[in-house]
Amino acid sequence: MPATRTLPTREAADLIDLTRALASKELAPRAAEAESEERFPRDVFLTLGRAGLLGLPYPEEYGGGAQPYEVYLQVLEEIATVWSSVAVGVSVHALSCYGLAAYGTEEQRREWLPDMLGGELLGAYALSEPHAGSDPAAMRTRAVRDGDHYVLNGAKAWTTHGGHADFYTVMARTSDHRTRGISCFLIPADTPGLTAAPPERKMGLTGSTTATMHLEDVRVPVHRRIGEEGQGLAIALSSLDSGRLGIAAVATGLAQGALDHAVRYAQERETFGKPIIEHQGLAFVLADMAAAVESARATTLAAARLRDHGLPFTAEASVAKLVATDNAMKVTTDAVQVLGGYGYTRDFPVERYMREAKVMQIFEGTNQIQRMVISRTLTRPGRGGITVVGE
Structure with missing residues (x-):
């Protein structure tokens, strides 16, 4: 449906x-x-x-x-x-x-x-490092100015499309300042010294390649630095707000797919002379799944509309990511339960959906990080203001 x-x-x-x-x-x-x-x-x-x-x-x-x-x-x-x-x-x-x-x-x-x-090129985003997943300010990848180039050395972990992308947006340290010492670079995939490690062996999203990218004396022209030197962390944090909305939408779609499969199965499978969807105990499970999907969608779109109107949406993006991904984990788990033994087999996609939902609580900032972001905004001046759209 x-x-x-x-x-x-x-x-x-x-x-x-x-x-x-x-x-x-x-x-x-x-x-x-x-x-x-x-x-x-x-x-x-x-x-x-x-x-x-x-x-x-x-x-x-x-x-x-x-x-x-x-x-x-x-x-x-x-x-x-x-x-x-x-x-x-x-x-x-x-x-x-x-x-x-x-x-x-x-x-x-x-x-x-x-x-x-335009559609011909595919991008990758290289921010995280093996020791600095949720703390990008702790990155160690270095970019050293050498005339009209920067020379980059380091490693970027958990890079989606790593080894397949046509270009990489890479954050690297240009000074020792924790927050103003990071810069952003746009690097073509065929740049010498930029290589991909073997892909990670993951629980889910196995059709999406994730790999560590190694940078060994990668020379990048100065004109491929995006923004000012030292502006990279601000760029990264700003982009993550939008990225979290993207993952919230993906999690909502995943949950919707699991719900659709569960409902179809419950309409076709019969026990005690009637479809199992007509048994109240299971019907209530499906109702809770539907409510979770709808609430995730509403929360995500509410944050998106703030963004579209040019209003602050950092906290709302974190709420959307938290709600949508936690709900996706619950909905996909319940979908497996609705299908019973069949749900645990690969003959039906719900077991895959359940495995895929787990990582959504982790990437683009773990849900524990989202709770930190949300809690820090609760007492900020100006929270809860009213904006009349169109004035």
């Missing part, structure tokens, strides 16, 4: 229709096999890119779709309903373009963004 949606324009509704059609015809038939074989579906991203779905939240003048985040997130959710690895990849690609779009010079944006948003 597809989600019921309210969209701001006819164009947005057409985008959802296009996404649902692509998800049904191009993604759903391939997802189980690709995940089982741990095969990265690079061609799928080309298909989505050529359909205009990789640059939706960015301006048309640079090759984007000029869609509000409210619409972009619902497109992500539709993809995640059938294939979370691909939806995560689309979110990561958007994240990898954010620094250039928001902090690059006009010359940089015009030179690089059209190719990045």
Whole structure:
């Protein structure tokens, strides 16, 4: 049962229709096999890119779709309903373009963004390090100025699309200052010295390649630094707010997919002479699952609308990420329970959905980090203000 949606324009509704059609015809038939074989579906991203779905939240003048985040997130959710690895990849690609779009010079944006948003190129975002997952200010990767270049050395862990991306947005330390000593660089994948370690062997999202990227004397021209020297952490933290909304949307779509499978099964499976959905005990489980999906969607879109209106949304993005991913874990676990023994087999996708939900409580900042972000905003001056949209 597809989600019921309210969209701001006819164009947005057409985008959802296009996404649902692509998800049904191009993604759903391939997802189980690709995940089982741990095969990265690079061609799928080309298909989505050529359909205009990789640059939706960015301006048309640079090759984007000029869609509000409210619409972009619902497109992500539709993809995640059938294939979370691909939806995560689309979110990561958007994240990898954010620094250039928001902090690059006009010359940089015009030179690089059209190719990045046009569908042929795929991006990766390299922030985390093996010892500094939730504390990016502790990174050790270094960028040392050498004339009109920087020379980068270090390692970046948990890089989605690592080894498959066409470009990498990399954060590296340019001074010892903890918060103002990090800078942002846009590095082509074929730059000498930039290599990928073997992919991680993961519990879920096995169709999404995750690898450590090694930088050994990687020479990057100064004009490929995004923003000012020392502005990298601010860029990273700003981009993570939007990235958390992306993961919230993916988690919501994943939960919706699990709910859909559970409802179909409960309608078809009979015990004691009637479909199991007619047994109150199980019907109430499904009702709670539906409520969890709807609450995740509403929370995520509420934060997206704040972003679209140019209002602060850091706390709301953390709330959305926390609620949506915790709910996805609960909903997918319950979906396995609804299917009983069949839910524990790979004949049905709900066991895969359950494995995929777990990591969503971890990446883009663990849910413990989200609780820290939320708690720190509770007593800030100005919280709870009223803004009249349109004035």
